[in-house]
Amino acid sequence: MxxxxxxxxxxxxxxxxxxxxxxxxxxxxxxxxxxxxxxxxxxxxxxxxxxxxxxxxxxxxxxxxxxxxxxxxxxxVGYVSQSPAVYLDLTVMENLDYFRSIFSLPYSRLREVVETVSLAGAQKQLASSLSGGQRARLSLAIALLPSPxxxxxxxxxxxxxxxxxxxxxxxxxxxxxxxxxxxxxxxxxxxxxxxxxxxxxxxxxxMFHSTPATLKASTESDNLDSAFLALAKRVKSEF
Amino acid sequence: MSSSRVFATAKRLLKQLRHDPRTILLLLGVPLLLMVLLRYLFGAQIAEFNNLAPMLIALFPFTIMFIVTSISMLRERMSGTLERLLTSPISKFEILAGYGLGFGILAVIQVALVLLVTFGPLELTTKGNIAMLLLFSLLDALMGTSLGLLLSAFANSEFQAVQFLPAFIFPQMLLSGIFTPRNQMPQALKFLSDLLPLSYAIDGASRTASSTTWNLATSVDLTVVVFAIPLSLALGALTLKRQTK
CATH class of the missing domain: 3.40.50.300 (P-loop containing nucleotide triphosphate hydrolases)
Structure with missing residues (x-):
């Protein structure tokens, strides 16, 4: 790899x-x-x-x-920040179209990403009128545009x-x-x-870098929640 | 530099405004209203109006573009879209040029309307060249845009940005020769006035409106204004930091 x-x-x-x-x-x-x-x-x-x-x-x-x-x-490299970085006074499509021109991509890409994030129904809506989740998806769609x-x-x-x-x-x-x-x-x-x-x-x-299965095995836990807890306690006692 | 990214940015700014008709109305209507007010303020003193109007024609686009640009750029910083742009292929210069172009187009419309109304129904009469007055007004608008971009870097909130109007524009306005001719100012103030770009913008507008002869002073005015634009844009580009703490 x-x-x-x-x-x-x-x-x-x-x-x-x-x-x-x-x-x-x-x-x-x-x-x-x-x-x-x-x-x-x-x-x-x-x-x-x-x-x-x-x-x-x-x-x-x-x-x-x-x-x-x-x-x-x-x-x-595509990046989506925690709070959606979109232009609230532009529609969903206008937001996407601006970034499409910045990445010099074909128009067909707009339709693709809009469908990927399930915003096709809100294309003409202003970003300010979107729900929090929709805004987050618009922000994600922008990052997806150049296929990073x-x-x-x-x-x-x-x-x-x-x-x-x-x-x-x-x-x-x-x-x-x-x-x-x-x-x-x-x-x-x-x-x-x-x-x-x-x-x-x-x-x-x-603190840890491996697969979920390894984490569970190494802490002898059957779910990740308790694995995290076990790991956190172990790290605490080591310091 | 890619011109398509500059155009896209200008188009995007104008589209943002299009969704905000009240702002457009204020941008284009307020200068007209102020000119009408000025005209009736002077009533029969038509000579006073003829003298003052060209200076104000140059001042309005400067002030209004300064405010619009600094607020837009501040919003871009605060909403995270500037950071998003800085992680994309667009360059800082393309962003700034896009702002200049977008708001420049707006300024052309604004200045053209003001000139139409003041020379038409308000019957402004000048000996000078209207085309030159138009040129100075447009350059003033661009100067307002570029100074707005520069100053927006020093504001952390809309409150601060709005305070730049009294803090940064009003002193320039007082010293620009609109209220007292610049050559009658006390030495220290005259010196200060000589350092400020708006003084040359207002001088240039009033000079080209009052006479058809082109002289050295007019060339100086034009040169200072023309150079102030790229200078503040370049300084503005320095304030657009890709990496922040």
């Missing part, structure tokens, strides 16, 4: 606090990687680092052989009903089967079960 992402000794400081503390991580391609951790553990900061918008103190981030944020990566090889999604399923969440997770795996690597952050434990790999973040450090 090809190494898609290679982070080496990454330090990030935000307003004096060390948010990412000597973080080293290697991620192989074509999988759905769940980035889990309590709020404040550094998930969003790590994701911002991957798309090159976070100032880092030291360390290196290499994505498909290039430094994170490199110009060549801007078509290959790496998708960085910061809590993409917040506020979605179970049916849509199910649909999106199925779609994430479909993308992974087509050769895309997805890094999806979440704090909902039942979503962890759906990931191929789990990366557990705690206080800016990687």
């Amino acid at each position: 090809e190494t898609v992402l290679d982070i080496d000794r990454l330090y990030v400081r935000r307003s004096g606090n060390l948010v990412l503390n000597n973080l080293t991580l290697e991620i192989h391609g074509e999988r759905v990687i769940g980035l889990l951790g309590a709020s404040g553990s550094g998930k969003s900061t790590l994701m911002r680092c991957l798309v090159g918008v976070q100032r880092i103190e030291s360390g290196t981030i290499t994505i498909m052989g290039l430094p994170a944020g490199a110009k060549e990566l801007r078509r290959k 090889s790496l998708l960085v999604l910061d809590e993409p399923t917040v506020g979605l009903d179970p049916l849509l969440r199910e649909e999106l997770w199925n779609y994430f795996h479909e993308l992974a089967n087509q050769g895309c690597t997805l890094i999806v952050s979440s704090h909902v434990m039942d979503e962890a079960e759906r990931c191929d790999d789990l990366v557990l973040l705690r206080d800016g450090k990687i």
Whole structure:
């Protein structure tokens, strides 16, 4: 398996606090990687680092052989921030069409992504009139436009009903089967079960990186919830 | 640079406005209303109106474009769409050029309407060249846009951005020669006035309106205004940081 992402000794400081503390991580391609951790553990900061918008103190981030944020990566790495970054005073289609021109893509791509995120019925609606979940899906649709090889999604399923969440997770795996690597952050434990790999973040450090099955086996738990608890307790006693 | 990304950005800004008809009405209607007000304020003192109107024709697009641009850019920063753009293939310069073009088109419409009304029903009569007045007004609008882009980087909230009007535009307006001729100002204020780009914009507009002869002073006015635009755009590009803390 090809190494898609290679982070080496990454330090990030935000307003004096060390948010990412000597973080080293290697991620192989074509999988759905769940980035889990309590709020404040550094998930969003790590994701911002991957798309090159976070100032880092030291360390290196290499994505498909290039430094994170490199110009060549801007078509290959898609990013969806936690709060939907869309133009509220434009319609769904107008939002998508603007980013379509920025990526110089054909019009046919618009219809494809709109259907992928089930927003076809709301095409002409202003983004400001969309529900929270619809806005989040519009934001995701924009990131899907250029068919990126790496998708960085910061809590993409917040506020979605179970049916849509199910649909999106199925779609994430479909993308992974087509050769895309997805890094999806979440704090909902039942979503962890759906990931191929789990990366557990705690206080800016990687606490665990393996498959859900390995996590359960190593903690002798039959579900991920109790596995997390066991792991957290073990880490606490080690320090 | 890709011109298609610049056009797309300009188109997007204008589409955003299209969904906000009240803002369009205010943008285009308020300057007209103010000119009508000015005309009736002076009543029979037509010479006063003829003297003051060209300066205000140059001031309105500058001020209004400054506000519209700084607020739009601030919203772009706060909504996360700027960050999204900075992770996409569009360059900082293309974003800024798109803003300049989009709001520039708006300024053309605004200035054309003001000129139509003031030279038509309001019967402004000048000895000078209307085309030159149009040119100065448009350059002033672009200068307002580029200064708005630059200043928006220093505002963290809409409250702050709106305060830039009294803090940044009013002093320039007071020192620009609209209220007191610049050559009658105390030395220190005259010096300060010489440093401010709006002074040249207003001077240029009033000079081209009052006489047909082109002189060195007019060329200086034009040069300063023309150079202030790319200069503040370039400074604005510096404030568009891809990486933030």
